[in-house]
Amino acid sequence: xxxxxxxxWLRPDLDxxxxxxxxxxxxxxxxxxxxxxxxxxxxxxxxxxxxxxDATYTFALTIVFADVAGHDAYQVHPLHxxxxxxFKTCWERVQIYDAA
Numbered sequence: 849x850x851x852x853x854x855x856x857w858l859r860p861d862l863d864x865x866x867x868x869x870x871x872x873x874x875x876x877x878x879x880x881x882x883x884x885x886x887x888x889x890x891x892x893x894x895x896x897x898x899x900x901x902d903a904t905y906t907f908a909l910t911i912v913f914a915d916v917a918g919h920d921a922y923q924v925h926p927l928h929x930x931x932x933x934x935f936k937t938c939w940e941r942v943q944i945y946d947a948a
Contacts, residue, residue, distance in 0.1 A: 850913045850948045852922075857941040858906040866938065867906070874935045875909050881925045883918035887911050906939075916948065 858867060875889045888910045892903035913919045922928055 850916055850919045850946060852911045852913065852919055853945040853947075854909040854911075855905045855943040855945075856907045856909070856939050857904065858938050859940050862938060870935055870938050871907060874931050874938075875907060877927060878909075878911070878922075878931060881922050881927050883913055883921045883925070885912045885914055885918070919946070 856870075858870060862870070871889060876887075878884060879887045888908075890908055891906060895901065897903070911922070913922065
């Protein structure tokens with residue numbers, strides 16, 4: 849199993865409709881990629897602040913793949929490439945964590 853987590857900090861000048869499109873037309877569309885076993889999208893949880901919690905991001909995307917081969921297939925899949933091409937101007941920063 850491989851867990852792929854991508855943290856997005858969107859540009860502050862995006863309006864609510866653009867942010868919603870990023871989530872629904874962008875992140876949620878990645879569910880259709882065959883290698884995706886599970887996909888979760890969310891923003892910072894409404895928990896009390898703690899020094900070890902970073903709540904400065906806009907969206908977190910977590911995808912579970914069966915293996916590294918599934919992850920690799922996802923990276924080159926046309927839906928993933930289309931997402932990056934369409935939405936890459938929306939974010940200021942992206943951080944990725946892959947765990948196996």
